[in-house]
Amino acid sequence: MSPKHVALTQFSVRNDCLQIGNLSLTRLAQRVGTTPFYAYDRKIITERIRMLRRHLPNDIHLHYAMKANPMVAVVQHLAKLVDGIDVASVGEMGVALDTAMPPEKISFAGPAKTKDELSCAIAAGIVLNMESEQEMEYIARLGESLSIRPKVAIRVNPDFELKSAGMKMGGGSQQFGIDAECVPVILARVDALKLDFEGFHIFSGSQNLSAAAIQEAHNKALLLGIRLADYAPQPVRRLNIGGGFGIPYFPGEQALDLASIGKNLHRLLPAVKQQLPESRIVIELGRYIVAEAGIYVCRVMERKISRGRVFLITNGGLHHHLAASGNFGQIIRKNFPVAVGNKIQGFEREVVSVVGPLCTPLDLLADRMEMAKAEVGDLIVVFQSGAYGLSASPTAFLSHPVPKEVLV
Numbered sequence: 001m002s003p004k005h006v007a008l009t010q011f012s013v014r015n016d017c018l019q020i021g022n023l024s025l026t027r028l029a030q031r032v033g034t035t036p037f038y039a040y041d042r043k044i045i046t047e048r049i050r051m052l053r054r055h056l057p058n059d060i061h062l063h064y065a066m067k068a069n070p071m072v073a074v075v076q077h078l079a080k081l082v083d084g085i086d087v088a089s090v091g092e093m094g095v096a097l098d099t100a101m102p103p104e105k106i107s108f109a110g111p112a113k114t115k116d117e118l119s120c121a122i123a124a125g126i127v128l129n130m131e132s133e134q135e136m137e138y139i140a141r142l143g144e145s146l147s148i149r150p151k152v153a154i155r156v157n158p159d160f161e162l163k164s165a166g167m168k169m170g171g172g173s174q175q176f177g178i179d180a181e182c183v184p185v186i187l188a189r190v191d192a193l194k195l196d197f198e199g200f201h202i203f204s205g206s207q208n209l210s211a212a213a214i215q216e217a218h219n220k221a222l223l224l225g226i227r228l229a230d231y232a233p234q235p236v237r238r239l240n241i242g243g244g245f246g247i248p249y250f251p252g253e254q255a256l257d258l259a260s261i262g263k264n265l266h267r268l269l270p271a272v273k274q275q276l277p278e279s280r281i282v283i284e285l286g287r288y289i290v291a292e293a294g295i296y297v298c299r300v301m302e303r304k305i306s307r308g309r310v311f312l313i314t315n316g317g318l319h320h321h322l323a324a325s326g327n328f329g330q331i332i333r334k335n336f337p338v339a340v341g342n343k344i345q346g347f348e349r350e351v352v353s354v355v356g357p358l359c360t361p362l363d364l365l366a367d368r369m370e371m372a373k374a375e376v377g378d379l380i381v382v383f384q385s386g387a388y389g390l391s392a393s394p395t396a397f398l399s400h401p402v403p404k405e406v407l408v
């Protein structure tokens with residue numbers, strides 16, 4: 001790997017070949033039988049949860065936001081390690097309900113849930129994070145017709161922003177949640193409708209590498225939760241203060257200072273407990289839990305030299321890994337960490353562009369990166385690919401086969 005790239009210490013290398021789940025990458029490729037594929041390392045996921053538990057106060061509940069990686073085996077594995085699962089569709093809800101996680105620890109967020117979705121979720125007994133007044137009215141009516149008292153939380157669009165977030169999803173005007181200043185009126189209605197009120201959900205953004213910004217968001221979310229609790233019809237049982245913990249993708253980015261975030265929460269929690277004695281504080285994370293445990297693997301099909309520039313044309317590309325192509329929310333395209341998996345150092349090194357088979361110049365996995373000199377048949381690995389990979393990619397574009405996924 002080029003030293004210019006983030007240190008990828010999570011995987012070991014033996015005989016110049018990447019190891020994943022105690023297998024060499026070449027052996028794993030033989031086992032999978034086809035390329036491209038995604039592979040996720042269960043030990044690395046487990047270790048991530050341990051690290052989070054080490055740094056965060058014991059009574060913080062850790063939820064997995066499964067849209068980051070909805071692979072059934074991954075969700076089953078995580079269900080044994082986390083305290084709850086957050087879903088964003090009825091499809092995800094089905095996967096979560098198939099795990100051993102009790103339904104009341106599953107919550108469902110997302111704007112404009114349909115009546116059918118709401119009805120399934122009420123019957124399942126999961127918590128609905130209500131995103132609007134209309135949704136609340138639907139939930140109340142559906143609960144009545146099902147003779148079930150729906151469990152609800154209010155998703156709050158906070159009156160602050162998460163600074164330095166890769167993607168802001170709270171503060172200002174948003175399609176998500178109910179503006180904080182409107183929440184007291186909504187709470188009165190929750191009471192009148194006899195909904196089973198759980199608490200608040202305050203999610204402000206994603207992919208944040210600044211511990212200071214996350215701490216500030218935690219401080220503000222906890223204060224906002226306490227302020228809004230005064231208007232609640234029953235004691236707040238759950239205060240979800242979001243997540244947004246980022247991982248380093250690009251040269252110069254540093255891993256998040258988790259110790260500092262943990263310290264801040266240790267400092268804040270005693271006062272919060274005094275104000276909200278019946279409330280669990282929840283942090284929900286997707287990317288941070290799974291992203292670094294995953295790789296995307298494709299094979300070099302052709303080496304092409306065009307006017308001096310070397311292209312490795314692979315059988316993988318943006319249809320499988322939109323994020324690595326730079327087209328999933330990046331403003332300026334940067335290379336994900338990429339290497340030749342079966343020749344990490346190699347004998348010779350060269351600067352190449354790794355592309356896929358699609359008829360579009362956007363199908364670019366690495367632009368002029370230094371790596372080992374690769375031949376036809378070698379395996380190209382894209383690291384940091386365990387989150388927002390396959391499920392966030394346009395697999396139907398150009399009608400190539402869909403890659404496999406394995407948890408090793």
Ligand SMILES: *Cc1c(COP(=O)(O)O)cnc(C)c1O
Nearest residue numbers: 065068203206207244285286287
């Ligand atoms: C997407 C999402 C998450 C997960 O965000 P990550 O950046 O992957 O941790 C958590 N909560 C909500 C409400 C989301 O929409």
